[in-house]
Amino acid sequence: MNTIQTTAAASYVDAVRDALADLPDDEVAEVVEDVAEHLEQVMAELGGDASEAALEDRLGTPEQYAAELRAAAGFPEGGVRRSRMAAPLGLMRFLVTWLSRAGAAVAALGLVLMFADGPPLTPAYLLGCAVVLGALGEWVLVRRRSGDAASVLRELPDVRRVESWIAALTAKPWGAATVDFVVSLRPAWWLLRAWVATQVLLVALGARLAFPVPRTPIAMVVLAAAAIGSVWLGRQAVRGTLFGWRRLVQVAGNAVLTVLTPAVLVLAGSSDSYLSVWYDEPYYEPDYYGLHHNDGSAILNLFLYDEDGRLLEGVRIYDQDGRPVDNVEVWDWAECLDQGGWYAGGAQGNVFPRPAIVYTESGFSRCVDPADASPFGFTLPGSSAPAGVGPEPAAGDPERLEFEK
Amino acid sequence: MDTSQLLKGVLDLAVLAVLRDSDGYGYDVVRRLRAAGLTDVGDASVYGTLRRLYRAGGLTTYVVPSDEGPHRKYYGLNAAGRDLLAESTKTWREFADAMTALLETGAKEVA
Numbered sequence: 001m002n003t004i005q006t007t008a009a010a011s012y013v014d015a016v017r018d019a020l021a022d023l024p025d026d027e028v029a030e031v032v033e034d035v036a037e038h039l040e041q042v043m044a045e046l047g048g049d050a051s052e053a054a055l056e057d058r059l060g061t062p063e064q065y066a067a068e069l070r071a072a073a074g075f076p077e078g079g080v081r082r083s084r085m086a087a088p089l090g091l092m093r094f095l096v097t098w099l100s101r102a103g104a105a106v107a108a109l110g111l112v113l114m115f116a117d118g119p120p121l122t123p124a125y126l127l128g129c130a131v132v133l134g135a136l137g138e139w140v141l142v143r144r145r146s147g148d149a150a151s152v153l154r155e156l157p158d159v160r161r162v163e164s165w166i167a168a169l170t171a172k173p174w175g176a177a178t179v180d181f182v183v184s185l186r187p188a189w190w191l192l193r194a195w196v197a198t199q200v201l202l203v204a205l206g207a208r209l210a211f212p213v214p215r216t217p218i219a220m221v222v223l224a225a226a227a228i229g230s231v232w233l234g235r236q237a238v239r240g241t242l243f244g245w246r247r248l249v250q251v252a253g254n255a256v257l258t259v260l261t262p263a264v265l266v267l268a269g270s271s272d273s274y275l276s277v278w279y280d281e282p283y284y285e286p287d288y289y290g291l292h293h294n295d296g297s298a299i300l301n302l303f304l305y306d307e308d309g310r311l312l313e314g315v316r317i318y319d320q321d322g323r324p325v326d327n328v329e330v331w332d333w334a335e336c337l338d339q340g341g342w343y344a345g346g347a348q349g350n351v352f353p354r355p356a357i358v359y360t361e362s363g364f365s366r367c368v369d370p371a372d373a374s375p376f377g378f379t380l381p382g383s384s385a386p387a388g389v390g391p392e393p394a395a396g397d398p399e400r401l402e403f404e405k
Numbered sequence: 406m407d408t409s410q411l412l413k414g415v416l417d418l419a420v421l422a423v424l425r426d427s428d429g430y431g432y433d434v435v436r437r438l439r440a441a442g443l444t445d446v447g448d449a450s451v452y453g454t455l456r457r458l459y460r461a462g463g464l465t466t467y468v469v470p471s472d473e474g475p476h477r478k479y480y481g482l483n484a485a486g487r488d489l490l491a492e493s494t495k496t497w498r499e500f501a502d503a504m505t506a507l508l509e510t511g512a513k514e515v516a
Contacts, residue, residue, distance in 0.1 A: 027456075033478060034431050034452050041432040042448075065449045072416065072453025073460075 008052045009039040010238055015062030016069075023075055031069065036239060092255055190234040193257045194226035196264050201226075290327050299328060302352040303374045309383020313370055317350050324350035408445045418497055419443060420454050421463070421482065421490040428481030430469075431455060455480050463489045 017032045042058060043050050059065050070077070169175040202219055237250050291299035304312040317325040326349035356373035358366060371378050412419075423429070423437040431452050438446045458464045463486035468476045482490065 031452070031456060034455070037477060038431055038448060038452060059448055068447050068449035069453035069456075072447075072450040073456040075453075 008050060008055060009036070009043050011052060012055050012059075012062050012065075013039055013239075016066045019063050019066035020070065020075075027075075031073075035065075035069075092252065096255070186234065186238070187231070190230045191227055192261060193254070194230035195223065196257050196261045197230070197253075198223040198226045199264050200260055291325075301354050301356055301370075301373060302328065303370075303376070304352065305376075305380050305383075309380035311353075311371055311374055311376075311378050313353065315352050317352055326350040328352075328354075408443075409447070412443065412446055412450070415497065416446070416450060416454050417458060418490070418493045419446075420451065420458065421486060421493065424464070424480060424482050424486075425490060428479045430477040430479050434480070458486065458489075461489075 013032060013036050016035050017028060020028050020031060023031075039055070042055065046054055046058065056062075060068070069075075166179070170179055198219065201222065233250050293299060302317065304315050306312055319325055353370035353373060355367050355370055358368050358373065419438055419441075420434060423434055423441065429437065432448075434455065435446065435448050435451045438451065455464065459466060459480065463483065464480045465483045466478055466480050468478050471477050
C-alpha cells in the first residue's frame with residue numbers, strides 16, 4: 001500500500017470523524033474503527049491509484065457519509081461541533097498567522113542585512129527562519145488531511161497563498177513526487193520530533209543541549225520513551241484513530257515542535273549561539289570548558305614544584321604565544337574571593353597554584369591556601385627538600401594516586 | 406419508486422438476515438446485501454445500522470486478525486438478535502402480505 005492511498009483513506013476517515021465529533025468519544029472510536037476498515041476495503045477495490053476524489057465518487061463526501069451513517073445508526077442530528085477544540089484551535093490559528101508573518105519579516109530583514117553586513121546569525125534571525133521553515137513544514141504535513149486542525153490552517157490567507165504555490169509545484173512532473181517523498185518521510189519526523197522534545201525538556205529542566213544524543217542515563221531513558229510515544233502517536237494519527245485530547249496533543253505538539261525543530265538543530269550545531277540565546281550570562285559546564293586530561297577529567301589547579309621538590313607559589317604561567325594560561329576551570333570560587341590569590345592577585349588569572357575550596361566532613365566548605373590545597377603539601381614526597389609545613393596526603397585517596405601518574 | 410426510501414425501513418431486518426447463518430465484518434455485510442439484490446444499499450447506512458443494532462444489544466462483536474491488512478471487526482447475532490430477527494420477520498411477512506393483498510385487490514378493481 002503506497003503513501004497516497006493511505007493518506008487519501010486516512011484523510012477521508014479523519015473528515016468523517018470530525019463530522020461525528022459531537023458524539024461521545026467511545027462511540028466515535030468504535031465507528032471510526034469500522035470506517036477505517038471500510039475505507040481499506042474500498043481502497044483495495046478501487047485499485048492502486050485511488051485519490052480522495054475517487055473515494056468521494058464512490059462513497060460521497062465524508063460529510064454525506066457521516067450524515068448517512070448518523071441517520072442509520074439513530075444518532076442525533078449533527079449539530080454544532082464540540083466547542084472543546086474551539087479555544088485551542090483559535091489560539092493556534094492566531095499564533096500561526098502572526099508568528100509566521102513576524103518570522104517572514106525577520107527572515108527578510110535578515111536577508112537584506114546579510115548583503116549589507118555579512119551573515120546576521122543573531123538568535124532573532126535564526127528563530128525567524130526557524131518559524132518560517134516550521135510553518136511550511138507543518139503545512140506540508142497536514143495538507144492532505146482534512147479535519148479541524150487542517151481546515152483551520154487552510155482558512156488562513158497566508159496558507160492559501162502557499163497552497164497556490166504548492167499547486168503550481170505539483171503541476172510540474174516532479175512536483176507531486178517531491179511532495180509524496182516529503183510525506184513519506186513521516187517516520188523520520190516521528191523520531192526527529194521525539195529528539196527535539198527531549199532536548200527542549202532537558203533545556204527546560206536546566207540541562208545542556210546535548211548534541212547529537214544525550215549522554216546521561218536519565219536523558220537516554222527520556223529520549224527512548226519519547227521516541228516510542230511519538231511513533232505510537234504518529235501511527236495512530238495516520239490510521240485516524242486519535243480522538244479528543246490525544247488528537248489535540250498531537251496537533252498542537254506537532255505545531256510547536258515543527259517550529260522548534262529548526263531552532264534546536266541550528267542551536268545544537270553551535271554551542272556559542274545556544275549559550276547566548278538561552279542564558280543572559282555565560283554558563284560554563286565543568287565537563288566542557290578549561291583544561292582537561294585526555295581521559296576527560298577536568299584540571300582544576302596546577303601545582304608546580306622545583307627540582308628539589310619544593311612547592312612554588314605565585315607562579316605566572318604563559319603559553320608559547322605569551323597568552324596567560326587562565327583557562328582552568330573554577331568550580332566554587334566565591335569563598336576564595338577575599339583571599340587574594342588567583343582572583344585579586346593575578347589580574348590575568350594565571351597565577352598558580354590557586355587557593356581552593358575544601359569540604360570538611362560535616363559538609364562545610366572553606367577556602368584554603370594553595371600550599372594546603374596541594375595533594376602533596378609543601379614538598380613532594382621522597383624529594384631531597386626538608387619536610388614542609390603543608391598537610392601530608394591521605395594514603396589511598398584515588399584522586400591523589402591518579403594525580404601522581 | 407425510490408428503493409432507497411423503502412430500504413430505510415427494512416435495513417435492520419436485512420442486516421439481521423444476512424448475519425443469520427454466519428458472522429461477517431462490515432464490508433462483508435455490504436457485499437452480502439448487494440449480492441442478495443439490494444443494490445441501492447448505501448455503505449454508510451449499513452455501518453450505521455450495524456452500530457445501532459449493536460447498541461440495542463442484538464449483536465456481538467469481536468476482532469479477527471487479518472493476514473493481508475488491518476484487523477477486522479466481525480459482527481454476529483446473539484440471542485437477543487435472533488429474537489429480534491424472528492419478531493421482525495413476522496412483522497415484515499404480515500406487512501408484505503397486506504401490501505401484496507392490497508395491490509392485488511387494486512389490480513382487480515382497475516381491471
